[in-house]
Amino acid sequence: MENLGLNLIITKIGGIMILHLRPSPIAASMYQLRDVGADAIILHGPSGCSFRTARLLELDGVRVFTTGMDENDFIFGGSEKLDYTVKYVIDYLKRNNKKKKYIIGIVGTCPSMIIGEDLHLPCKKYSDDSVIIVPVEVHSGMGDNTIGAIKAMEACLRAGLIDEKEFERQKYILQKATEVERKRGMAKNKYLKPTNEDDLEKVIEVFKNLKKGVRVLCVLNAKKETGYLFAHPLIEINRYMERRGIEVINIANLDPNVGLKKIREDAKNILREYRKRKINIDYITGGLDEYPITGEKVVDIVKKVGGDLVVVSGVPHAVPIEEVSKGRITVGISDGPRLYYPIKEMYHYSIIELDAHAKVLGRRTLVKSRFGEVLRFISND
Incomplete structure (x- = not known):
């Protein structure tokens, strides 16, 4: 060496x-x-x-x-x-x-x-x-x-x-x-190969086959300002499921009273984006800077409310999803071509949003995601 x-x-x-x-x-x-x-x-x-x-x-x-x-x-x-x-x-x-x-x-x-x-x-x-x-x-x-x-x-x-x-x-x-x-995450192996692979098309097919009576859990576990982008696919999932009469439970690390000045402001801004679309956050797990420690809370909530499909957007690998993956479908949405395989080891499906951090800097409103845009397109068919 x-x-x-x-x-x-x-x-x-x-x-x-x-x-x-x-x-x-x-x-x-x-x-x-x-x-x-x-x-x-x-x-x-x-x-x-x-x-x-x-x-x-x-x-x-x-x-x-x-x-x-x-x-x-x-x-x-x-x-x-x-x-x-x-x-x-x-x-x-x-x-x-x-x-x-x-x-x-x-x-x-x-x-x-x-x-x-x-x-x-x-x-x-x-x-x-x-x-x-x-x-x-x-x-x-x-x-x-x-x-x-x-x-x-x-x-x-x-x-x-x-x-x-x-x-x-x-x-x-x-x-x-x-x-x-x-x-x-990205420091678990000596070398993680970057890839452009992800499971977006497979997840879309899963969504198309969902029937009334299932329960979907949308989880935002985002790192700081990346929440402006990672909230978007969850908001579009809410819209998609509402049109099909499917129940959605929303969980988010958007406590506006926790964190440094900008962190609190970002949480307030993202909450405002949910309210504009008349989407209620059912459970607040912590602040936007607390994504490494809110995963256990997410698991506790999933155990409590059940659910058939769990989508975690932001830093999904911080959620020990394997504890609740039996009997339900799990989807992780994150940033970076090196994270596809680590997330895939924990979740049934992994979706990657490239350059998320660069897209959100300077923004104070929602930033459109690739997955969210595709979901909106197919829901309008």
């Missing part, structure tokens, strides 16, 4: 050497800063670092800047560039936004952390009643992406943006998210 030259693409997760690319702790820390309401994020590193994440976050209204470190800075340090960038960002925000207080995250990258750059210096120099600076010491070699999210929460706790109780809750659910991926 040492002679293969694969060090740059191998991540050790839970004792397993993962040979496919995994999300970065840097990106995870940036998303957490967005969720607490950061106005801007400064990446202290090269201009290309976390480029895609930065561009996507800008769709959500977060201004992302880079100090643009180069080879010279790797040797002599980039503190002057960081200082200049912080001053520029503060001036930019005050010129372009009329707010009483601004939150600016400073996020480390591999080179700035390797050479030991001090991200805290700007806090001492520029923080005041109108500016809160949140330095997050993170790099891509830390392991699980959730480590970066926890580091961001630690920084927010120090900055007074969250309290100890919320920090402990965040830490717990982030650790559980890692556990889900290690045991049941």
Whole structure:
């Protein structure tokens, strides 16, 4: 293994050497800063670092800047560039936004952390009643992406943006998210082959053959803003079943009183989308950031209410569906070409919505899904 030259693409997760690319702790820390309401994020590193994440976050209204470190800075340090960038960002925000207080995250990258750059210096120099600076010491070699999210929460706790109780809750659910991926998701095997396969056509046939008297359970177990898309197939299932006189029970992790600022707002927005269509949520399992721990609640509800068909949309592998799959049909809907096979191991059918995360950023209303659109089309025949 040492002679293969694969060090740059191998991540050790839970004792397993993962040979496919995994999300970065840097990106995870940036998303957490967005969720607490950061106005801007400064990446202290090269201009290309976390480029895609930065561009996507800008769709959500977060201004992302880079100090643009180069080879010279790797040797002599980039503190002057960081200082200049912080001053520029503060001036930019005050010129372009009329707010009483601004939150600016400073996020480390591999080179700035390797050479030991001090991200805290700007806090001492520029923080005041109108500016809160949140330095997050993170790099891509830390392991699980959730480590970066926890580091961001630690920084927010120090900055007074969250309290100890919320920090402990965040830490717990982030650790559980890692556990889900290690045991049941994209970190369970050394290499997961991407595929364009899914069972959409088979599921459509199942729906066509349903008769009156069956009970369908629609479960939203979505991760944060992806709920804008993963709620859509469930809403279309409600519409389809209503036209056929088939009973539907709706279960969702849409508690609007749980989570960081943006998480609560997203939950309210998605609930509004259900209400617009006169669809009632029968059971609320938790908040949009609690998808790793709401699976057991879903199983308990299924045991209680029964049902002949269970559709779980969002992060279906976080639901131990195998405990209730006997005697009923199960369908998992998720994102990413590497998740088809892990979901297929647990559910009778697996449907993949590609690029779900990219489609929902910047959105505050429902985003149409591939499965939902197909279902609507056939229901109009």
